Amino acid sequence: MADAVSNLYSDKGIANVEAFLLGSGDWRRTGSGGVSVTIVGIDVNAGALALARVVPSTLRNALKEPDTVVVDEGDSDKLDIKSGETAEISGRKVRVIGLIRGLRGLGGVNIVTSLDTAIALDRTLPSSGGATYYLSRAAPAEAETTILERLNKYSISPSIETWKADDLAAISTNYMLMESGAGIAFVFATLIALFIGALITSQTLLSAVAGNVPQYATLRALGVSFGDIRVIVIEQAAWVGIFGFILSFSVSLIISTFAEIFSIPYDLRLTTILGASVALLLVAIFACVIAIQRLRETDPATLLR
Amino acid sequence: MTLAICAQDISKNYNIQNVHTRALDTISLEISAGEFTLLTGPSGCGKSTLLAVLSGMTKPDRGTVQSGDFVLTAASDQERDAFRLHKCGFIFQGFNLFPGLTAVEQVQIPLDYLKIPEERARQRAERALDSVGLSHRKHLRPAEMSGGEKQRVAIARALVKKPAILFADEPTSALDRENGERVVAILRAIAHRIGSAVLCVSHDLRLFSQADRILEMEDGKLRRDLRRPRT
Numbered sequence: 001m002a003d004a005v006s007n008l009y010s011d012k013g014i015a016n017v018e019a020f021l022l023g024s025g026d027w028r029r030t031g032s033g034g035v036s037v038t039i040v041g042i043d044v045n046a047g048a049l050a051l052a053r054v055v056p057s058t059l060r061n062a063l064k065e066p067d068t069v070v071v072d073e074g075d076s077d078k079l080d081i082k083s084g085e086t087a088e089i090s091g092r093k094v095r096v097i098g099l100i101r102g103l104r105g106l107g108g109v110n111i112v113t114s115l116d117t118a119i120a121l122d123r124t125l126p127s128s129g130g131a132t133y134y135l136s137r138a139a140p141a142e143a144e145t146t147i148l149e150r151l152n153k154y155s156i157s158p159s160i161e162t163w164k165a166d167d168l169a170a171i172s173t174n175y176m177l178m179e180s181g182a183g184i185a186f187v188f189a190t191l192i193a194l195f196i197g198a199l200i201t202s203q204t205l206l207s208a209v210a211g212n213v214p215q216y217a218t219l220r221a222l223g224v225s226f227g228d229i230r231v232i233v234i235e236q237a238a239w240v241g242i243f244g245f246i247l248s249f250s251v252s253l254i255i256s257t258f259a260e261i262f263s264i265p266y267d268l269r270l271t272t273i274l275g276a277s278v279a280l281l282l283v284a285i286f287a288c289v290i291a292i293q294r295l296r297e298t299d300p301a302t303l304l305r
Numbered sequence: 306m307t308l309a310i311c312a313q314d315i316s317k318n319y320n321i322q323n324v325h326t327r328a329l330d331t332i333s334l335e336i337s338a339g340e341f342t343l344l345t346g347p348s349g350c351g352k353s354t355l356l357a358v359l360s361g362m363t364k365p366d367r368g369t370v371q372s373g374d375f376v377l378t379a380a381s382d383q384e385r386d387a388f389r390l391h392k393c394g395f396i397f398q399g400f401n402l403f404p405g406l407t408a409v410e411q412v413q414i415p416l417d418y419l420k421i422p423e424e425r426a427r428q429r430a431e432r433a434l435d436s437v438g439l440s441h442r443k444h445l446r447p448a449e450m451s452g453g454e455k456q457r458v459a460i461a462r463a464l465v466k467k468p469a470i471l472f473a474d475e476p477t478s479a480l481d482r483e484n485g486e487r488v489v490a491i492l493r494a495i496a497h498r499i500g501s502a503v504l505c506v507s508h509d510l511r512l513f514s515q516a517d518r519i520l521e522m523e524d525g526k527l528r529r530d531l532r533r534p535r536t
Contacts, residue, residue, distance in 0.1 A: 217401075224386070301357035301363045
């Protein structure tokens with residue numbers, strides 16, 4: 001392990017290396033029960049990589065003071081703590097010196113602190129240069145992929161794996177969504193929501209068409225061709241689709257605003273909106289085809305009976 | 306007298322839930338232009354089926370239906386649609402107006418599908434409404450009109466394209482005496498003034514005295530064909 005880390009430090013493609021620690025602890029406030037927390041130990045020096053966007057430089061600097069931590073503002077109620085107050089983690093007193101945004105987890109609570117404080121709080125964490133993960137910045141002269149290939153082939157031991165930041169993020173997201181219990185529940189809930197949405201859209205269109213069958217039959221009796229009727233149904237489907245899209249987009253925006261207010265990490269991407277729109281379009285087309293098929297069976301002569 | 310429609314030996318059978326019904330049994334008849342023809346008979350005798358066959362909505366199992374050179378029974382669905390659009394007008398028992406449209410928009414519909422320019426179509430629709438005494442109600446929707454007014458809008462919609470043949474299915478059954486008589490007078494006037502062949506299915510006795518010709522059906526057959534000399 002030590003050799004592998006030395007190799008990492010000495011690789012010509014690596015500009016810097018910093019340790020990243022993930023431990024656990026038992027959070028307690030006076031007179032209340034414990035909360036299991038994840039202790040996140042980061043390099044707090046200026047220009048360090050870990051949580052660079054989440055923990056601002058002033059807070060990083062302040063974390064150099066031993067036994068200081070920061071927590072996500074979305075977890076402050078759960079932890080019953082405000083900035084400036086103290087609590088205990090695994091029996092050791094810590095002081096919360098600030099609140100951050102964007103680190104609210106799916107399950108547990110993250111407590112961010114310096115590497116030294118993390119080791120002091122969780123005695124099982126590796127000390128003297130060890131780490132759960134090492135974060136490195138690639139030297140600008142060489143392509144990331146080339147460095148990665150070399151590290152995996154020669155420099156690093158087989159027990160250590162290296163990833164690009166994006167790849168690790170993707171692996172992590174995939175794990176949280178597809179393998180963790182909360183993630184699978186989320187995926188299923190989304191699928192159910194999608195199914196119900198599809199059902200509502202298709203039923204709205206089908207009932208709109210069914211409700212107008214006598215009118216379509218009248219048009220047929222007046223001599224309007226089936227092709228022209230089909231155009232009307234397609235137009236009707238398009239309106240249902242457009243209103244459905246406007247409604248669902250508005251609701252999504254309202255929900256994402258609530259998520260923002262309650263500090264829930266929420267990402268409404270353009271690709272997600274496009275994906276949902278395509279799903280909506282497919283449902284509208286499908287319902288449209290069924291509606292047209294039903295209308296094909298409409299006999300204008302029924303108006304004469 | 307010019308023939309509007311000529312039917313030869315037409316038969317139509319239905320099988321509903323394994324019950325075989327002979328709706329039309331070898332019927333031959335001719336409907337003339339400029340004549341108000343009344344088709345009557347007991348319920349279920351095949352009147353509506355005959356109307357559907359003569360207008361090209363339904364194909365008979367046997368026989369031919371012809372209007373001028375156009376043979377409806379040999380035509381495709383699209384050709385029969387076009388025949389109805391260009392040649393036929395319809396008046397239904399239940400009015401069958403479009404709830405979201407004003408009276409003038411209802412009347413304009415056939416003209417829109419006949420690709421008549423908007424301005425001309427509107428003028429013709431307004432004239433048609435005027436001819437049924439509804440020019441002052443042209444901006445009203447069906448929910449704002451009485452039954453008699455709705456039926457007159459439906460008549461205006463049928464006559465706006467000056468149809469060669471006008472089919473009416475029980476047009477007075479949902480109307481009171483005054484409105485019923487008014488509708489009958491309009492139908493008669495359409496036949497005599499415009500020269501359309503008006504074929505009207507009805508049980509309404511008020512129509513009998515106004516009709517130029519009365520056809521009586523029973524059990525899918527034509528029983529009597531009475532023609533009254535024009536007064």
